[in-house]
Amino acid sequence: MVVTTMAEELAAHRFFRLIPAELRERLAGCARNVVFGPGERICVEGTHASGFFAVRSGRVNVGIYVPHQGLQVLETRHAGDVIGFSWLFPPYRWQIDAVAGDQVRAVELHADCLLPYLEEHPADGYLLVRMFAQEMEETIQSTRLRLLDVYGRDRVRHP
Amino acid sequence: MSATPETVPSRAGRGSMTPVPHRVVDVVHETRETVTLALEPSSDAIAPPVAGQFTMLWAWGAGEVPISVSALVDGGRLVHTIRDVAGVTKTLCASKRGDVLGVRGPYGRGWDVEAARGHDLVIVAGGIGLAPLRPVVHTVLADRSAFGRVSLVVGSRTEQELLFRAELDGWWHRHEIDVRTIVDRSSPGWSGSVGVVTGELVGLSIDPTTTRAMVCGPEVMMRVVAQHLTDRGVAASAVEVSVERNMQCAVKTCGHCQVGPFFACTDGPVLTWDVVESLLTVREL
Numbered sequence: 001m002v003v004t005t006m007a008e009e010l011a012a013h014r015f016f017r018l019i020p021a022e023l024r025e026r027l028a029g030c031a032r033n034v035v036f037g038p039g040e041r042i043c044v045e046g047t048h049a050s051g052f053f054a055v056r057s058g059r060v061n062v063g064i065y066v067p068h069q070g071l072q073v074l075e076t077r078h079a080g081d082v083i084g085f086s087w088l089f090p091p092y093r094w095q096i097d098a099v100a101g102d103q104v105r106a107v108e109l110h111a112d113c114l115l116p117y118l119e120e121h122p123a124d125g126y127l128l129v130r131m132f133a134q135e136m137e138e139t140i141q142s143t144r145l146r147l148l149d150v151y152g153r154d155r156v157r158h159p
Numbered sequence: 160m161s162a163t164p165e166t167v168p169s170r171a172g173r174g175s176m177t178p179v180p181h182r183v184v185d186v187v188h189e190t191r192e193t194v195t196l197a198l199e200p201s202s203d204a205i206a207p208p209v210a211g212q213f214t215m216l217w218a219w220g221a222g223e224v225p226i227s228v229s230a231l232v233d234g235g236r237l238v239h240t241i242r243d244v245a246g247v248t249k250t251l252c253a254s255k256r257g258d259v260l261g262v263r264g265p266y267g268r269g270w271d272v273e274a275a276r277g278h279d280l281v282i283v284a285g286g287i288g289l290a291p292l293r294p295v296v297h298t299v300l301a302d303r304s305a306f307g308r309v310s311l312v313v314g315s316r317t318e319q320e321l322l323f324r325a326e327l328d329g330w331w332h333r334h335e336i337d338v339r340t341i342v343d344r345s346s347p348g349w350s351g352s353v354g355v356v357t358g359e360l361v362g363l364s365i366d367p368t369t370t371r372a373m374v375c376g377p378e379v380m381m382r383v384v385a386q387h388l389t390d391r392g393v394a395a396s397a398v399e400v401s402v403e404r405n406m407q408c409a410v411k412t413c414g415h416c417q418v419g420p421f422f423a424c425t426d427g428p429v430l431t432w433d434v435v436e437s438l439l440t441v442r443e444l
Contacts, residue, residue, distance in 0.1 A: 014361075059352060061353065063345075069347075070347070072345070073345040073349070073353045074345075074353060075353050075354045075358070076341070076351075076352035076353045076354050076358060077358075078352075078358065078359075078361055078362040079362055080361055080362070081361070101350070101352075142354055142355045142357070142358065145355045145379065145380075145383065146343045146344075146354070146355060148379060149316065149343070150285065150286075150376070150377035150379050150380055151285060151286035151314070151315060151316040151320065151343065151376075151377065152316065
């Protein structure tokens with residue numbers, strides 16, 4: 001059986017791959033492995049955002065709960081993605097619901113551990129926030145593309 | 160060196176401009192606005208098409224449009240999948256068994272399936288773009304051991320608008336190729352992914368040294384997919400896209416489908432990304 005450290009697990013994850021090993025070691029100290037079964041809630045809108053999740057395997061459905069209609073899935077996140085930006089800003093409340101689409105393995109990183117360290121080490125904080133900004137840009141761009149409705153009726157392929 | 164029409168080997172053939180009468184022998188309503196027609200020649204058959212080619216379908220009294228071949232069948236039968244976007248396509252989609260349509264072609268340069276043999280293959284289709292790629296999937300499944308890992312990623316507006324749904328399920332259950340579907344908007348009961356097609360590509364394991372790709376869908380979608388694949392190291396010359404342009408004559412005469420130095424009707428519609436990338440970013444083209 002191969003035993004890997006948390007720092008090694010983070011190094012294998014797309015999001016953390018390019019950050020310096022020292023910072024990765026520090027982040028590993030704030031992390032733990034979590035597993036969610038199909039349909040299990042990962043986070044709930046309006047509740048305290050205590051950190052973020054780095055998905056290692058499985059699919060996570062992210063959406064917003066609509067009364068009488070249930071969870072409206074807006075996007076699916078996969079292995080290599082991160083879930084959760086709300087831990088970075090007041091009021092530290094989840095803005096979304098996230099539900100495991102199938103069995104999900106993830107690393108959970110805790111804000112109570114991370115935020116004080118990042119405040120004290122602004123260079124590391126800047127790096128991590130830049131990485132989150134890139135994730136946000138990709139999410140926004142993906143949303144823009146969907147708003148284009150490229151498969152819509154008025155956009156015809158010839159042939 | 161950028162390719163020119165002279166340097167791109169053409170697999171196109173120029174047929175007669177006279178439509179050949181074909182009778183509708185089967186009609187399958189795929190989705191609310193998409194229909195698959197099977198046609199058989201009333202007299203002489205046209206040359207057999209290859210995957211990725213198209214014909215000009217003529218509805219008498221309505222007009223003529225280019226429609227991709229969505230399956231390859233022996234014996235002169237033609238299979239086309241048509242989306243009703245008004246005009247001629249509305250008339251074609253309303254066809255019934257026994258109706259007669261005119262057919263010219265086949266035209267254009269199709270997918271380079273032969274070049275994909277021995278390689279991993281990533282097929283990415285968006286919306287009606289699955290129709291011209293379906294013959295490729297059929298070819299792969301008919302000779303599965305000739306290809307490496309094969310992945311099919313299909314994007315659609317909604318679950319209800321997914322093309323060839325039963326066939327997709329069948330391909331998924333065969334486990335011979337990795338089939339992934341993703342929709343822009345989910346509906347209750349949808350268990351697949353939600354988002355843009357690149358979201359599904361992120362999870363694909365890709366060996367850039369041996370991967371070839373075939374991409375068909377809206378031009379914006381093809382651009383982001385091609386960029387995603389080339390960012391991951393896949394050679395631009397190994398990424399084929401089907402170029403979307405208004406075609407009228409289909410024989411490089413009218414100029415409607417010109418893209419820079421190329422004519423989509425004869426040099427394309429299938430072109431490699433290294434050839435078209437710079438052209439598709441010119442906004443006026």
